[in-house]
């Protein structure tokens with residue numbers, strides 16, 4: 495019944511916590527400008543991989559960060575030697591690496607493709623120099639163009655991330671970014687509205703009114719523009735923030751959204767193995783120290799209760815535009831959709847934010863635009879009780 499979360503993982507995430515500098519909006523787990531720590535990190539990752547005890551063949555591998563391409567070619571080779579030993583990739587695997595435009599060179603692309611990387615995800619964020627500066631990115635518009643063009647010569651699966659609602663951004667800047675990405679022929683696009691996270695420089699700038707959030711209406715119309723531009727260019731809008739040309743969805747991210755299990759290694763990395771959610775220590779130096787001492791890198795661990803798993807499965811499943819099939823949900827969680835979603839689902843259906851057709855429940859277009867507001871109610875237990883009455 496609940497076999498999804500007890501299956502041996504077929505996916506692995508590796509967190510590379512290095513960046514050249516920390517962008518003002520970023521609160522990811524990373525350490526800036528510490529090339530000197532890379533050798534210790536590579537040893538630590540190898541030690542953590544050894545805890546698997548045996549080679550675990552996988553279907554999807556995702557190297558994220560931070561910036562994996564911050565590593566030199568020889569460092570990347572050393573990392574892939576460890577990965578090939580402990581996480582051998584099966585035929586037809588998907589291997590994604592996140593990259594910054596200013597790290598892309600023929601030599602690096604040669605190395606990555608030699609090491610079976612078949613998908614590169616470029617942190618472009620914008621093709622406009624003024625917006626890039628406003629976002630505190632360290633690359634230029636020219637580097638964005640050059641990196642996409644060069645990567646396309648090596649790989650037929652190129653993804654880019656674009657941020658909208660940057661400080662001072664106009665609708666026309668955003669429209670140009672979208673159209674540029676389409677013209678450059680990328681296969682996958684992730685679009686995110688800028689968020690202001692506590693602890694970042696942007697957060698304190700916002701408190702001191704040095705920068706301002708975009709108006710909600712402006713942000714919504716940028717999101718609408720993304721959907722209109724990308725779908726009319728042939729992209730499939732398959733998750734709230736993700737668009738892919740046919741056959742180019744991110745298989746690794748689909749594992750998360752479908753509530754499947756996955757390994758994860760590196761500082762701050764979160765894994766889901768045998769119903770257990772574990773997160774490694776977020777501090778890179780603490781992670782390194784723990785691995786050097788032979789102690790566990792895990793900072794938090796919880797066994798996900800059946801019902802909590804079902805609630806997460808519901809929310810992640812609804813983020814996929816295909817929605818959730820009633821039978822799949824029951825098979826994966828042991829619960830009916832109604833017993834978990836209850837009153838909230840009924841309310842959303844009545845409001846026209848969700849729809850049911852045949853055996854599937856999914857977001858409507860109207861629901862898509864307010865989807866973030868829907869999830870909190872689905873994650874709390876009282877709905878199930880209301881439904882039972």
Ligand code: SF4
Nearest residue numbers: 513516517520559560
């Ligand atoms: S490059 Fe990406 S991961 Fe690195 S600091 Fe900037 S936003 Fe964060």
